[in-house]
Amino acid sequence: VLRLFLILVLLVPAAWAQEVLPREKAQKQKQLKQQQRENDIVERLLAMPPRQRERLLSQLPEERRRRILARLEVLELLSPEERGQLRGRFDAFSAFPPPRQRLLRRELQNLRNLQRPEVRRRRLAELKASGQFSEEEMQLLYEVSGAPPPPEE
């Protein structure tokens, strides 16, 4: 009986690893691909001639279309280096699971609403102390805020 129990104890985690882990991995990859597609949409539109871009969006209501076109034009104005950095941040952001992305979006918006740099720095210090964001997530928040991360204690 004990031997049987030991076999079961060993087999169950192995079966779980066989079944669940690949599924979770596949789900993560699917999610990453989805995020990459979203960014690819922007890249594709940026690569198009303006007339083709306008024709593509022509079915949209005027206001919505104009807003999208304006945002694309601003992205076009970025230097290749700035665009590369933005893309890098977007890819890093896309790699987080959707619940973490939602949290990050909320915090990024919150930081954006803080006008004064010292208030933003204080907020970032609070977030770091609270431990609610991982190292990578904090890195992203620092980069977007334009504030250098505090030296390690």
Add this chain to the structure above:
Amino acid sequence: MTCFTENNADLLIAYFEHTLPADERAAVEAHAAKCADCGGLLAAHALMSEAPAPVVSTDFDARLYARIREDQAKPWYVGMWHFSHWKFAIPVAAVAAMLAVGVFLSQPQPAIDTQTKAESIDVQQLEQALDDLELLTPLAEASNI
């Protein structure tokens, strides 16, 4: 004498056509009188000879040749519509159709060009990506987007 049923058909036909010399004819009849098979054959032939022949109309030949001439006088394309001329074409057409279907199915589907792909853009996805890019733009620059 060899039996009629054993490779002596020529002799039998000559007997029926009355072209055999009298002595051979007598030999055949003598053999048939002794052989049941050959006697049966001669009796069957005699029975058929007595049967009345169908009456053929007097102008049968004239009408037949007239019809042949009429067919020969028709233009070539009229005859082309006759089914017998197209019988050979049916299997050829079937094979050609199968080949055509095979070739069509083996062709790779034409790739959707960039423009068509782009036209399937999900606007909500696009707006979400633009929102995220805006959020991820460093604060000094973000105010522009």
